[in-house]
Amino acid sequence: MSLPDVAEHDAESRAQALGKEEELRHWLRAHAPVLIGYSGGVDSAYLAVVARETLGEAGVLAVIGRSPSYPDVQWEMARRVAHRFGVPLIEIDTDELSDPRYAANPTNRCYFCKSVLWDSLRPLAASRGFSVVVDGTNADDVGEYRPGKGAAAERGVASPLAEVGLTKDEIRLLSRARDMPTWSQPSSPCLSSRLPYGTAVTPERLRLVERAESALRSLGITGDVRVRYHDDLARVELSAAELQTWLEPARATTLAAAVRAAGFARVAIDLRGFRSGSLNVLSGITPA
Amino acid sequence: MPADTADNLAVLTRRLHELALDYDVEARGGVAILTPRGQGAANLEVSARRLLVQLARDAGFANVALEV
Numbered sequence: 571m572s573l574p575d576v577a578e579h580d581a582e583s584r585a586q587a588l589g590k591e592e593e594l595r596h597w598l599r600a601h602a603p604v605l606i607g608y609s610g611g612v613d614s615a616y617l618a619v620v621a622r623e624t625l626g627e628a629g630v631l632a633v634i635g636r637s638p639s640y641p642d643v644q645w646e647m648a649r650r651v652a653h654r655f656g657v658p659l660i661e662i663d664t665d666e667l668s669d670p671r672y673a674a675n676p677t678n679r680c681y682f683c684k685s686v687l688w689d690s691l692r693p694l695a696a697s698r699g700f701s702v703v704v705d706g707t708n709a710d711d712v713g714e715y716r717p718g719k720g721a722a723a724e725r726g727v728a729s730p731l732a733e734v735g736l737t738k739d740e741i742r743l744l745s746r747a748r749d750m751p752t753w754s755q756p757s758s759p760c761l762s763s764r765l766p767y768g769t770a771v772t773p774e775r776l777r778l779v780e781r782a783e784s785a786l787r788s789l790g791i792t793g794d795v796r797v798r799y800h801d802d803l804a805r806v807e808l809s810a811a812e813l814q815t816w817l818e819p820a821r822a823t824t825l826a827a828a829v830r831a832a833g834f835a836r837v838a839i840d841l842r843g844f845r846s847g848s849l850n851v852l853s854g855i856t857p858a
Numbered sequence: 859m860p861a862d863t864a865d866n867l868a869v870l871t872r873r874l875h876e877l878a879l880d881y882d883v884e885a886r887g888g889v890a891i892l893t894p895r896g897q898g899a900a901n902l903e904v905s906a907r908r909l910l911v912q913l914a915r916d917a918g919f920a921n922v923a924l925e926v
Binding site: 766800801803805806814817822823825826836837838839840841842 | 886887889891892902904907910911921922923924925926
């Protein structure tokens, strides 16, 4: 479902989403207090706000695991949402790049990243008296290739959004009803996802991608944007709404100049446009 | 370069030539990178974009991008 469709949700869909939200509240009351692995993305932001509404300030703690593989803008949004909705928040540093198994960028890279995160959050939860650690996995995520889920499952991390069947579209709808700024936010996987599997993850490469994507946003490009790293060449994926516009020669030149200024030598626009997990396709993990 | 990638490149290059589409082609992983020669980048309409995607996929590439 596209974002405009969210606004056009029919009454039945809204009622269904609200019913699942009520189930979520039951779940949270049954497991309180909860510590949330919080990124400020659409899902974990919604979960944190509903937990705060349901359990009060003492019943929830959102924890940002600050990682070099996320852009700074992500943490700024996370802090802003927590502050506005009164969600207690702390930040800890994670350093998955120091794990050579992660830095080598295998297809199960996310497993090692999430292992570092949950191994940091579980003792924190125990020391502060939190009953359960939860994440923002939603019902749509369940069938996808997500090796990070394995790390969560091994450590007893719960996924209440998925358990009550809340989908991404429903989470956007319910977030919008609260006037949360995240409701229309594009999905925001970590910057390491821009590097092909087997290409080592380094702070320099992550910052290069971050600068290039920020430069594209500065041009006014909205929606899903990805800069895929291919050594000296940046492959830019744009949403369907933006793609044809930026293939127009004058605009393409502007786009290329912005990405070059960020540090890439060459720039190419992906002719299929943005697709979630497109590097999984290139690796044969998911079909084209 | 793996043999299958070289084959994909050869097939796509030949098809582009047959259709008088003036691009240099290189492979980056499973992606074909097309670099226009001369004025080839001008106003790539939707139908032309779809044709390039289809040609690349038929040649064995998972994806195709246009250098700008």
